[in-house]
Amino acid sequence: MTTQLEPSPTKIVCVGKNYADHARELGGEPPAQPLIFLKPPSSLIAGGETIRIPPAAGRVDFEGEVTFQVGKRASHVREEEALDYLSAVLPLNDVTCRDMQNLDGQWTRAKGFDTFCPVGAPVALDGIDIQALRVETRVNGELRQDGRFSDVVFGIETLVSYISRIMTLEAGDLIATGTPSGIGPLVPWDEVEVTIPGVGSVKNPVRAGSGEPWGIESLGS
Ligand code: MG
Numbered sequence: 001m002t003t004q005l006e007p008s009p010t011k012i013v014c015v016g017k018n019y020a021d022h023a024r025e026l027g028g029e030p031p032a033q034p035l036i037f038l039k040p041p042s043s044l045i046a047g048g049e050t051i052r053i054p055p056a057a058g059r060v061d062f063e064g065e066v067t068f069q070v071g072k073r074a075s076h077v078r079e080e081e082a083l084d085y086l087s088a089v090l091p092l093n094d095v096t097c098r099d100m101q102n103l104d105g106q107w108t109r110a111k112g113f114d115t116f117c118p119v120g121a122p123v124a125l126d127g128i129d130i131q132a133l134r135v136e137t138r139v140n141g142e143l144r145q146d147g148r149f150s151d152v153v154f155g156i157e158t159l160v161s162y163i164s165r166i167m168t169l170e171a172g173d174l175i176a177t178g179t180p181s182g183i184g185p186l187v188p189w190d191e192v193e194v195t196i197p198g199v200g201s202v203k204n205p206v207r208a209g210s211g212e213p214w215g216i217e218s219l220g221s
Helices: 020-025 079-085 100-102 108-112 154-164
Strands: 012-016 035-039 043-044 051-053 059-061 064-070 086-093 117-119 134-139 142-147 174-176 189-197 200-208
Touching: 035 086, 035 108, 064 189, 079 086, 079 154, 079 174, 086 174, 086 189, 086 200, 100 108, 117 200
Parallel strands: 012 174, 043 117, 051 200
Antiparallel strands: 012 035, 064 086, 064 174, 086 117, 134 142, 134 189, 189 200
């Protein structure tokens, strides 16, 4: 990985179904409490690096997300002080094997493949109006997602407080705040770009991964 994240994250904490319109497009409602999961740091890539679709993966989707970087160790943080623990904001693509996510019931495999976490360069939060942030995703230049961060069910202060009461957040860790509606599949030779206007973007080519097929069709029951 050649991301510009410094220090390197010990974990990437992601939030599922944090926009009501996205929860509905998946066939449900937003959860009553934040729904969190982890992506491994081994999934990180920088802009320009290649997203590899695993053989026989089924449908693989883009998910553009407003993401925050933790600036200092955070444990049992109150919402009122949560922003003190964040240092930067960046665009992130929570690439997801949708068929594996549905099949497995938990999301480690679907979300955890190498190259499944493209990130842009972090930008210091000083002077950034968090409530005004937006996230856009384009595939081959066509706008597919356009979400307002003010539409999230659980805001970043709530998320920092909630997550830090479960696991200690370390400097460098990432909190990906969920994706708005408009998700869709990626196929080899696509180019996908996640942009936070005024902050930056991360653009990646998509190619087929190598190796023997071993994906969803090889699972016995
Ligand atoms: Mg996501």
